[in-house]
Amino acid sequence: MTDSHPLNNLLREMILAVAMIAFLVLGLWAHTGTMPPLVVVESSSMIHEENGEVGSIDAGDLILVMDTPYDNIVTFAEASAKDNNYFGYETHGMAGDVIIYQKNGDAGTPIIHRAILRVEPSQTTSPDRSAGENANNSEHCPNGGTWDSAVGDVDGEMGTCVLTWSVPGTNVTDSETVTIKFDGYSAGYYDCQRFAHANVEPYLVVWNWQPKHSGIVTLGDNNQCSVDQGGLVVNGSSGVHSSSGVAGPVREAWLVGVAGGEIPWLGTVKLMLSGPSSPGTQYVPSSSFLFLALVIGGIIFAPVGLEAIIKKIMQESPEMYQAKLETDYSSEE
Template sequence: MPSQSKRFLGRLSSLKAFIIAPLVFLLLLGAVFAYSGLWPPMVVIESKSMQHADESSIGTIDTGDIVVVKKITSTNEVITYLDAVPTGHTTYGALGDVIVYYKSGMSKPIIHRAMCNLVYNTTGGGFDIPALANVPSSMWSVTGDEKRWWNVDGVLELYDIGYQKVTLSIDLTAMLDYMKSPNYGGTPHGGLITMGDYNWYEGADGTYMGKYDQKWISTVKEPVKDEWLVGKARGELPWFGLLKLYATGTAPSYTPRNSVVDLIASIAAIVLLPIILDIILDLMKRRGVHLFGKNKVKDEGSDKRDPPE
């Protein structure tokens, strides 16, 4: 019986790494959910619209990354790119917050950077953009209207935006005309202008031009409303979202090769490290070395009987 008990304990010891790991995972998932306020609390990045290069890097949002999303319900909870110019607030390698939003009719939510917040001016019929009052005058201009931050119409141009230093030309007139048209079915409103960090092109004159959602995505022709907001991105688990993309056959051809290599290396480390650690601890125990207690040294004279009187 003692030998059977020892064998059972030995097997249990060898399996404990595989028992502890799922428990730790569940605890971490619960903590992330409590922080996020959403279920699921994370999204897998399926495109390269937020990358800063063809290869992935920690600190930016790349294809195959998993990003935690913290629930928000108002644009007032978002620090836009323009808001962050005087403060330096940075997320994922550029100024401002990255948000997740979803509008009915979209195939899936979009995760892009909030560039600026427009407030519809019901009196003048244009947009107020208060953040412009706090950025350098050389950073922006208005075409087709007076240069001011309130009741703006025309085209707002922002210069040296993002990691690529693009020019972002936001056609406010087109958005206002769309929302004031008889076919719109609503009233004009303000909201967020959004853009993916990687969404730019080189113009005929060599200028890099930003491709913002409200012009380049057919289902988003107006500023992002409060009710479309899902949350803002917080944190990053690189590479592991590739497991889902490959399992579902949706991994794009432009998936960063270094992400695939890093994923394989990470999985190997997760599987092998607990086993190696358990073997090392077992060997140390056999040699009488105890990390979490005093080493037991046998007293050579402790088993000797006292001589008879």
């Protein structure tokens, strides 16, 4: 029997709505392994088309945050190298994984950009363990090398002095500096989508870079080869900044997750309601508002249409016809 008291009915509906949302969030958490399981894209740094497209990452999209192990991240360099096991691997419209990370591990809005290359230690030497935590590079590594506190040493402790570097998916192996031309020959081709002129190539170039530590170099698909790690990695790059400076190569501890499935348009609602610290909807493609309106309209009117269709099917079913005949027969008696 239905409770006729309006307050009880309202309370029941509210509990049902909260329960449905809770089940949805828990289901997404179980699927992604992260909490929160979704992020809203705020900028246009990953767009492939000005008017937006499903399959690439646009402002206003919701992106699932997958709990993928750091070592399993596939970079553009690996996915575009013909002799690599990951050749041909693509996500969100281009080769390689898209990752979500905190700049330098600092608090703030995470960055969601593509993993371009991974720089790894090749030869290392043990540091001076008597050096303090705030010691400079030469104090940690009196025999040369670059101090990397996040890499284990042969002595079993964390922190080592890196002498040479390697970049999987490229010809950089056991090198003191990193130079890579993503021209389709030395490495896979990365199109900067910019006008090429003197000293500015149409493809991505990492030139004579001395990494400060190991990690992943990242780049927005729409950023015309201006990598997040700044001009020391790729000439002319502005980089992304946190309270501690330009972002360094992404370490495992800074990783929030790997971008999974895309739920287009729905994040626009959140951007509409965001405060002054958010860019709001200024980067959302105009087409997203139309599709969002269609989705909301569909959610509102679909039950009405579905009810009418079901009612029509029921009325035309043999059972309903037989029931009508029996009712008419009973009325005649």
